[in-house]
Amino acid sequence: MDPIIVTLDDRLADVGDTLPISGHIDVTSFELSDRSLTIPAGMDYDLMLTNAGEGILATGILRARVEAECDRCLDETVLDLAGGVEEYYLFSEPDEGVLEEDEEEGPDYSLVGPNATIDLAEALNTAFVMEVPYVILCSEDCKGLCPVCGENLNHVDCGHAEQMNAKAEEERMASSPFAILKDLDV
Ligand SMILES: [Zn+2]
Numbered sequence: 001m002d003p004i005i006v007t008l009d010d011r012l013a014d015v016g017d018t019l020p021i022s023g024h025i026d027v028t029s030f031e032l033s034d035r036s037l038t039i040p041a042g043m044d045y046d047l048m049l050t051n052a053g054e055g056i057l058a059t060g061i062l063r064a065r066v067e068a069e070c071d072r073c074l075d076e077t078v079l080d081l082a083g084g085v086e087e088y089y090l091f092s093e094p095d096e097g098v099l100e101e102d103e104e105e106g107p108d109y110s111l112v113g114p115n116a117t118i119d120l121a122e123a124l125n126t127a128f129v130m131e132v133p134y135v136i137l138c139s140e141d142c143k144g145l146c147p148v149c150g151e152n153l154n155h156v157d158c159g160h161a162e163q164m165n166a167k168a169e170e171e172r173m174a175s176s177p178f179a180i181l182k183d184l185d186v
């Protein structure tokens with residue numbers, strides 16, 4: 001994602017000052033691991049900047065309508081994502097030991113850049129990535145593809161699933177210790 005630079009001004013000069021900002025990110029595709037996401041209308045964010053004394057806190061929401069492939073049936077599906085954004089931009093590098101750094105993930109803050117600017121790109125990028133589900137489904141009860149003929153079972157009933165269920169049920173009954181009971185009159 002390209003830098004998204006916001007220049008801080010007098011409206012955030014004092015501790016406790018807040019400034020709402022919103023914007024549009026004209027990104028139409030996003031590669032995430034081996035997944036290809038399409039974002040036809042880009043992303044939109046609504047944030048509140050707060051002067052928190054040591055720095056500027058940015059909190060809010062990132063929204064995006066994403067088109068992706070269903071992991072189960074491979075149909076195109078649409079997801080409306082709304083991810084929480086939270087980033088702290090310190091005015092200056094903290095004294096050592098004041099803020100603990102996570103060695104693997106790096107510091108959990110950013111810095112206000114030269115000329116009193118902050119770059120929202122990383123925070124928004126993180127909010128988006130965190131919101132994309134690990135498994136993408138067109139619906140909770142997507143039936144997926146038929147393992148026998150490959151038809152999309154949401155659209156076509158090829159009958160294979162029924163046959164397989166009936167067979168499995170037959171086998172289950174046959175191997176049940178109660179199998180013998182089914183022939184008895186109760
Ligand atoms: Zn599906």
Ligand SMILES: [Zn+2]
Binds near residue numbers: 147149161
């Ligand atoms: Zn089938």
